[in-house]
Amino acid sequence: MRRRWLKGERLITLLLLLPSVIAVAVFVYGFIGWTGYVSMSNWNQLLPDYTFVGLRNFLKLFAHPRFQIDLRNLAVFTGLFLTGSLAIGFLLAVLLDRKVRGEGFFRTIYLYPMSLSFIVTGVVWRWLMNPGSPQMGSTGINLLLEKIGLGFLKSGWYTDPRVGIKAVAVAAIWQMSGYVMAMYLAGLRGIPEELREAARVDGASEWQVYRYVILPLLRPITLGAIIILGHISLKIYDLIVAMTGPGIGFSTDVPAYFMWETTFHANRFAQGAAIAIILLLMVSLLIVPYLIFSVRREAEV
């Protein structure tokens, strides 16, 4: 009797889950599969053409000068964005953790940029980093540098191909480091004071306390932050659109932007799908190990 009732409950659970399972199956995995299929087709005009061409689109893509630049840009951007956000976020968290006066105020201020969309961030930083010219005068950061007598530090920022994507990374770090701070702050608050005390009693310097006690204990948070920032970074598009566009010599171009242009301007739908698949693979390289890690940990608990 009891077993049959259980069965009924299971059935209801299954029925309740079914709509979302179907929706996810179709709209997420179905479309991923379809994109994969298109990426191996010959769809290079508006009218769909599903002739199978194997991996030709991928091979062409990796030989494409613009895509090579994009991958390099993406690596530079991700590297800078991750290290910058983690470092600044951690630093801010440590400072706030000192039980400073007005902590709530500062916490809010540091967290604010996160509430903006990348579009807003992009527009603001486009103005801030406007290079200006000797004839029309400087604006934004260059004007500030000029006024405080550091004119020699003026830069073309994102318009200078040598800086390019690094300037965009600065804007992204500004936006996301407050979020990392919040994560670390929660982590720091979770570490019992006794552990630090014990380390200090054992003669550890403050530096050693952080290096050998705090940081190892914060590792899950660091990992979580890397996953969250990493997938934002790999998919970055809106910030580029609002701030710079592809830039001179594609110095601020990224795969997602190239995907949009090649699909809807050059009508190379298959090539666009190939870029989408490559982006998916890159993101899964980051996410899948994390998923395995967390599932295992849950199993252990």
Next chain:
Amino acid sequence: MRRAVALLFVGLLVWGLVGWAQPGKEYVAASETTLAAVAQEVFGDSAYAPAIMRATNAKSLADPAYLKIRTLDMKIPAGAKLWVPERAWAEAFMAFWDPNRPEDLFGGGKLVVGSWWTAGGEAEGLNALFEIYDEYYPDVQIVNATIAGGAGFVFRAVIKPRLIAGDPPDTFQLHAGLEVEGYSPETYLTPLDKLFEIMGWTEVLPKDLLDLLLYKDHFWGVPVNIHRANVLWYDKAIFEKYGITPPENWDEFFSICEKLKAEGVVPFVMGNAGGWEAAHLFETILVSTLGAEGYKGLWTGETPWTSAGVTEALEILKKILDYVNPDYAALSWDGAGEYLIAHKGAMMIMGDWTNGWFMAKGYEDYGWAPVPGTRGIFDALSDTFCLPKRAPNPINALGWLMVCGSKEGQIAFNTRKGSIPARTDLTAEEKALFNPYLQSCMEDFARDAIVPSVIHGAAAIESWVTDFKDAVNLFLATKDVAGTQRALVEAAEAALAQMGK
């Protein structure tokens, strides 16, 4: 007598204003009749009955005095008021009306017009067309579906998925020329050959433009205007101050640049924030080094991309980069124009929409000349409107296309937008409605050799335009002449292969 004349004049004026609406005339049934009989009487052919039904129904939506006709074979009572459209309208209706769509016999509904005209003179020009349309077709609700973004780069990305999904607007903006290939017109658009024939447009549009409009032997869009891409704009104040005249060739151009650079003026301004402006500049340089025929041949495979003219053009572009404003990557073309307005920059190469923008900014101290080395050549682009196969209100769109192709529509539109009409049958008085730049532009258009612009969709298919644009963009950073020429050769080979040449 005088009073009678004055009254007549006022009467004519009122009639002109009111009676303007949908071309055609009123018809009152003398006795009980049918639509077919009326059609036989006025057009000499009973097959025109649906056209009269549609026109009368549209009219009755705005004015209940007209009869509402529910079916084609309905009895028309004596004394009922009908509206008989002009013959051309009736012919066009019969040519484009699908008998499987009886809903199109009732008028009303929407007209969704897709375009990338959102700002300044462009938006005003579009509104002028809307006003005319609204006078002719007061029963239709116009929906202005514009999407901003330089040269339509964003708009086109939005319209394509809608075409594939079968949910297009009723009509949308399209550059004349090979850009139409990007819309797979055989599948997604309706050929407009019949409309061109009925409206007599093949007689009033210039041959170069008609050649450009033909793709796979069909017309796919109705042109409203013509723009010129190869114009050098300069600040008169700076030119006068340093005693400079507009350069005729690149040697003169660079000696002017050298002189102005020494004076601390930006000799040449450009923007490239949109990603296409530098490619626009390069296109006009190609016209100058290859000449009209040579440049045209680039896009048909007759001129090899390995030729010396291409190398020379790249060298010129490279040299120009020594004289441009340092912030060009951050500016769009209008941002660059601010240098001229502030008298801080001397010259700029951009299409003649710049003229409208200068006027909107209240800047009058500018002069114009053809891009050095392109005197006698007109690098042209044209905006057209098309009819998607699955347009929800095709007959409303048909009326729109007729307004776009009409003299009245083109004058109203172009005087505001700052371009010249595509039609060449303007009278001297009508030409006088345009500003001095546009008048000189009309003269040049009538006289010069016409070549199609590539970056504005006329000369090449879209994938080629993108590769061309990308090669130039990369060149801005690498300044690698040989490498860029190689990339351009490869792009041409791929595109010509795709076009089956």
